[in-house]
Amino acid sequence: MTRSPETPEIAIVGGGIVGLVLAAGLTRRGVQVKLFEQARNFREIGAGIGFTRNTVNCMEKISPGIVRALRSGGSVNVSLDQTDPKAYLRYINGYGIQREDDPMYQKPLLRLDAGVKGWETVRRDQFLDDLVKEIPEGVIHLQKRLSMIVDEEDQDKVVLQFTDGTSVEADAVIATDGIKSTARKLLLGADNPASYPQYSHKVAYRALIPMDKVSAAIGEYKTHKQHMHVGPNAHLIHYPVNTNTIGATVVISDPNNWPLDKPTTARGSRKDVLEALANWSLPVRNLVDLFPEELDQWALFDLAEYPVPKYNKGRVCLVGDAAHASSPHHGAGASFGVEDVLCLCTMIPEQTGQFSREQKVSKGDALRAAFETYDKMRRSRTQWLVNSSRRVCDLFQQPDWANPAKRVKAESCFEEVKDRSFKIWHFDSGKMEEDTIRDYKERIGM
Numbered sequence: 001m002t003r004s005p006e007t008p009e010i011a012i013v014g015g016g017i018v019g020l021v022l023a024a025g026l027t028r029r030g031v032q033v034k035l036f037e038q039a040r041n042f043r044e045i046g047a048g049i050g051f052t053r054n055t056v057n058c059m060e061k062i063s064p065g066i067v068r069a070l071r072s073g074g075s076v077n078v079s080l081d082q083t084d085p086k087a088y089l090r091y092i093n094g095y096g097i098q099r100e101d102d103p104m105y106q107k108p109l110l111r112l113d114a115g116v117k118g119w120e121t122v123r124r125d126q127f128l129d130d131l132v133k134e135i136p137e138g139v140i141h142l143q144k145r146l147s148m149i150v151d152e153e154d155q156d157k158v159v160l161q162f163t164d165g166t167s168v169e170a171d172a173v174i175a176t177d178g179i180k181s182t183a184r185k186l187l188l189g190a191d192n193p194a195s196y197p198q199y200s201h202k203v204a205y206r207a208l209i210p211m212d213k214v215s216a217a218i219g220e221y222k223t224h225k226q227h228m229h230v231g232p233n234a235h236l237i238h239y240p241v242n243t244n245t246i247g248a249t250v251v252i253s254d255p256n257n258w259p260l261d262k263p264t265t266a267r268g269s270r271k272d273v274l275e276a277l278a279n280w281s282l283p284v285r286n287l288v289d290l291f292p293e294e295l296d297q298w299a300l301f302d303l304a305e306y307p308v309p310k311y312n313k314g315r316v317c318l319v320g321d322a323a324h325a326s327s328p329h330h331g332a333g334a335s336f337g338v339e340d341v342l343c344l345c346t347m348i349p350e351q352t353g354q355f356s357r358e359q360k361v362s363k364g365d366a367l368r369a370a371f372e373t374y375d376k377m378r379r380s381r382t383q384w385l386v387n388s389s390r391r392v393c394d395l396f397q398q399p400d401w402a403n404p405a406k407r408v409k410a411e412s413c414f415e416e417v418k419d420r421s422f423k424i425w426h427f428d429s430g431k432m433e434e435d436t437i438r439d440y441k442e443r444i445g446m
């Protein structure tokens with residue numbers, strides 16, 4: 001693709017899922033992109049991640065190569081049920097022996113229908129590996145850790161400085177540098193509490209387990225279908241991540257503090273998890289028995305207490321977890337980053353390029369306006385997710401699940417869980433694209 005001089009040069013900081021999706025989308029639109037990742041290699045953990053239908057649609061609009069990577073990474077429908085191709089999220093009671101004559105019985109509580117192929121799950125590491133292959137050569141620069149951004153109003157370009165002493169220039173910077181974002185701190189200042197993530201007082205334990213073993217532990221039916229087991233102070237979710245592996249995550253409440261300067265993972269053990277789930281139902285305990293004896297404990301941080309007041313400043317903006325890191329209880333943090341990327345790709349470069357070509361505004365002003373529009377379109381929905389994720393976790397983990405007299409009250413939460421889930425799953429990305437263009441044009445005076 002030939003580039004006109006008006007086509008912006010964009011620097012992306014951070015090569016996680018969101019940064020790579022953005023790089024795929026912008027390069028497809030002819031934008032000159034440089035992506036800077038601090039690590040030596042791309043790394044993702046071998047755990048599961050899921051995307052609902054509307055996120056996959058957003059990926060398709062950003063670049064079909066992203067969906068290709070998802071599928072070649074081995075994604076499967078979240079329910080491997082040959083008789084019903086729909087993807088359901090099934091909530092069941094995970095606590096206690098619920099039938100004396102059948103210790104494997106668990107009461108179904110809610111079945112949410114995400115539609116046919118409505119939820120695709122994949123191993124993160126395999127998806128990321130295949131996503132990298134979709135990025136053209138020369139775009140990715142590894143071992144580049146951002147330390148400073150200089151965005152002077154009267155200068156043509158923004159300057160990025162790295163810890164190795166090098167620097168580069170770009171027309172704008174899009175920071176996808178994750179929950180501990182350096183760019184966020186640079187934009188907001190080190191004194192602003194919103195510069196730092198906050199501990200949500202939950203820890204997660206994750207495992208990938210061969211399906212044949214899971215089947216013997218919890219039964220064939222549950223093995224092939226996504227299930228969320230709820231109970232007092234903890235919950236467990238599991239789903240197939242490919243045709244022979246289950247991804248399982250246990251989330252446990254933790255009243256203690258977790259200092260920000262401590263690594264967010266610590267060594268944990270299966271024994272700790274089993275102790276926390278001492279009185280839970282037999283299938284839950286059977287499944288946890290299949291976790292490795294030693295495993296990582298993940299402290300779950302988010303940006304709920306001090307949300308980022310603005311996602312943009314000048315020619316710099318924050319996208320994905322850098323802007324709105326969420327706890328994972330809706331399974332939608334990366335999905336919302338994908339929606340962010342679609343919003344930006346709607347404006348860059350077609351719209352920004354067109355205006356500067358017609359010499360209505362400078363390239364810099366076109367990009368500043370695009371980032372203002374992005375902030376307006378995305379901030380309230382994404383901050384809602386951060387709050388909602390904490391809220392549903394409280395509902396999943398109500399202490400009342402342990403009190404038979406309060407069980408009916410505990411169960412009354414599911415209407416709310418349904419509404420919150422559907423707000424995520426039934427997002428109208430086409431309307432977001434229309435609103436984005438309209439707002440951007442108004443801003444630019446067209």
Ligand code: FAD
Nearest residue numbers: 014016017018038050146177178320321328331333334335
């Ligand atoms: P990251 O993946 O954190 O990437 C940031 C990148 O920036 C990293 O590669 C990092 O090395 C780099 N970086 C950082 N600082 C610098 C710097 N100064 N210079 C250069 N590079 C830098 N989401 C879903 O949509 N579906 C799910 O099913 C789901 N399940 C989840 C389950 C769990 C247990 C958890 C914890 C999260 C889950 N999420 C899920 C959320 C999802 O994992 C995150 O939202 C997503 O990974 C964020 O991607 P990102 O690219 O914004 O940030």
